[in-house]
Amino acid sequence: MGYQGNFRVWRGDEDGGGLEDFTVEVNEGEVVLDVIHRLQATQAGDLAVRWNCKAGKCGSCSAEINGRPRLLCMTRMSTFTEGETITITPMRTFPIIRDLVTDVSFNYTKAREIPSFKPPKDLAPGEYRMQQIDVERSQEFRKCIECFLCQDTCHVIRDHEENKEAFAGPRFLMRVAELEMHPLDEGGRTVAAQETHGLGLCNITKCCSEVCPEHIKITDNALIPMKERVADRKYDPVVWLGNKIFRRQS
């Protein structure tokens, strides 16, 4: 039933580190996180790994398995062959703290930069009326468990540290889309999406959608619709001409 599996785990901190080889027992029905825990309990007591619910609901155990951003708790060992060496590394896009744990504060910073939900002022609690079909689009985005794998995989910041300042990343551009599509939000977020949150940096190569453990269609349902809304406001020649002539603020 069980077998000895080969693993290479990145160990180290900001001063350096590298891949270390381990041989660990693997049992039926296990996920990669189980193996990491066994490693912790038997061979590397101080191996740092972040985790919490172990059911794919909290988005804590994000890392990269064989180079692909994934949740450790949702990657079943049965997806690998017994002879395969499985490489586990921390998320590349964020600063390393130790071993598999990275500093994800970038995401919390970006979350703060997005203006919050702005309901109509005259609506008291309990008076909100919204139709199911109107909330469904935003509900899809609210499935997000904030594992930040989309942020990790997005080449805009993964390969270009310098873009972090200007780019909110797929997760938070999706948050803008969520609010924009919220039936009661009056925030008016289209222009800011482009000018403040860096939507224009996205080249819709869809890696965010590929890695999303919640299978949210980030690109098709959030980012592209936002790009289209931006086009409505900023790149529509009629609107553009009107603004030029009447010197309106777009």
Added chain:
Amino acid sequence: MRAQISERTLRTDRWWLSPLLTVAGLGLISVYAAIRTFMNDYYWVSEYHYLTPMYSPCLSAECVPAASHFGQPLPELPGFLTPPIFIIPFLLGFRITCYYYRKAYYRAAWMSPPACAVAEPHKTYTGETKAPLIAQNLHRYFFYAASLLLLVNIYDAITAFVGEKGFGIGLGNIILLVNVGLLAAYTASCHSCRHIMGGKLKHFSKHPVRYWMWQKISKLNAKHMQLAWASLIFVCLTDLYIALVASGVIGDLRIVN
């Protein structure tokens, strides 16, 4: 400070296969399209009134007169230029600014990124914020233009049922029909179309008809990539078939008359 990992990627799967196929496929089709464009011949089968979509509408004075369904308002073209140059900017523009093709060539041709979690080779990256790529935002205008051309193609496909000998149905008719079917599906599944038809609305509940359309288009939109390839390849096959029939290499397989 990030974890120091020197490998460009630790992916162990064949991540390079998909960009390779994309670049090969797009390259092959580009070469074929260029050859056919500059060939300036075999685009019209006069016996059965088949007009290849690559030359439709044929608007300049050098066109075979019968192939010019909408007259010849344009003068003869100088040098090596051929009639398709009037339509190619719109067709190409529609495909180049298409959200699917953007993904495909940014990845495959520009390697930005070549595949997910594989480092790209470029030092800097500004995405679609600057010229010329900022022009990708004009996709919807190409969508409008492509929709008009699609109407022309549909017209062509329908009129092709009446040839020199009157009404008839051949394999060419069926190919032309399938072709406009695929083009229509690709065009309708476009993200801009999805936005214009309903996606831009804040409250679907107040616009039931547009919501209904948005739902249908969303279903098609999920297959945008497949439709993009299918329609592109089929346009070439349609053109090839018409070229072969027009040049007399093969005869049209007739079903009725």
Added chain:
Amino acid sequence: MAELERHSFDVLVIGAGGAGLRAAIEAREHGMRTAVLCKSLFGKAHTVMAEGGIAAAMGNVNSNDNWQVHFRDTMRGGKFLNNWRMAELHAKEAPDRVWELETYGALFDRTADGRVSQRNFGGHEYPRLAHVGDRTGLELIRSLQQKIVSLQQEDHAETGDYEAKLKVFQEFTVSDLLIEDGRVAGAFGYWRESGRFVLFTAPSVILATGGIGKSFKVTSNSWEYTGDGHALALRAGASLINMEFIQFHPTGMVWPPSVKGILVTESVRGDGGVLRNSEGKRFMFDYIPEVFKEKYADSEAEGDRWYTDADNNRRPPELLPRDEVARAINSEVKAGRGTEHGGVFLDVSTRLPAEEITRRLPSMHHQFKELADVDITAQPMEVGPTCHYVMGGVEVDPDTGASSVPGLFAAGEVSGGMHGSNRLGGNSLSDLLVFGRRAGAGASDYAAALSVRPVPSEASIAEAERVALAPFSGDGGENPYTLHMELQQTMNDLVGIIRKAEEIERALERLEGLKVRARTLTVEGHRQFNPGWHLALDLRNMLVVSECVAKAALLRTESRGGHTRDDYPAMDSDWRRKLLVCTASGPSEVDVVEKPQIPIREDLLDLFDRGELEKYLTGDELGS
């Protein structure tokens, strides 16, 4: 000794789940400088695991619902042991708390007329649970998180500093509260990342640390649930009540082994899922207890009709309160009618079309597909009881969440009383919001009224530091992982879902042994992110809390709600009038004593039929 990081706040909130965040919002809105201290990242707390919904009598789906009905259901579910004042406040205020979430941006599923939709759940007479598919907990935590961000944005606009009034310290563990002259003076803890110690000075501390499930082997709870708040309160001098009542959720996953215990939401049953044993029988019809006979269907046909016509039919017994269902499953498995992996079948595939299942239960579908390779639209699930929730907790004043220690407050799962002997599904999320808000207000008022704030003494700081570092200096060689596994096994086997005196006594003996061995715990390495060290410190909490559970379980010689005694299978009205109170009697010793329950207020009693009250109350309480 390295320089100690020091902070000063008006209100400290320990825990960043639903109760903690709601408390923090309230404290900040009261103008308090507030800190939230949490063991995980901000937004990852165990609340995200809540699936079914938030119980609130808004009456959106069935207009017969109101707070009185909700109050009655809650008291019935808790077998009348509940703190009635808490149950009353909870039933009255829950709707406001749900509506408030909408103003934070929450998007619940809707009714046809655009209001918050409500679903059926075990023990609730009407459809009452506001929900978003089966990920309501995530919606709740995200909404609160986003409200906190929005408050921080306001502070930023005003002061230029996002964290001027409300700051989150994430991946931080509080190891001890600092008490001066019997009052709260602050808290001491460490950054999990670096192991560096931090001192917080604050007059008010709100415990919102959740439960104790990690003391049990099969549990739906995450690693955070080590009873920290319960233990901090004990050591600070506060008392815990109702610790014998532990809710075993009837439906946890049983296979594969690595996910054993993970929750399968009650909504599966609320939406039509049925329980069958290995013989294919819907066995729940054999387990309807006398007190519930009138409320539940006695035939499959009637139970099935209820889903479409709730007014004219009684609900199916799959929707009995959780304790009843858990015991029934336990009995079936013991009688040899269980599944291959020791559970029973929960089947929704034959009851609803596949699209409906994926729409209503998306995360269950996902969870089984990904973790067990089971397609719930086509196959039944295998489920069994899992340790889910502790009804017991810090004894608090219902209106303010204040414990008996001045300055110490508690809200949510860590507080006790609200749910009596058994919590109804959906009442947890509403509990977090109602009492989180109240504790936030209570702690703020207390801090504001204080003229002189207690200052932590250097001696108590040094002692907290010594205790925290003890595992490094130990040379007994005890491995924290081994000790933890033994504790979990002990609690699971001997103080689990069905209890007997001799087994509990054996558990207490083992706990004594574990306590002795815990003194010689040894961890290797250094303080920087050291899971072994963290576990060693958590064990201190788990052991003391487990002792409370076991001692109280031994004393209560009846069966009621989340406490089932094989040797005393009946419910005893005399016991309803008594609470068991656990207090610290030494550094790692606890005492459990009886205390009379406060009689239920007359007008609340009048909400029930006399016939029903006779099942629970003694003759002289009824004034006969």
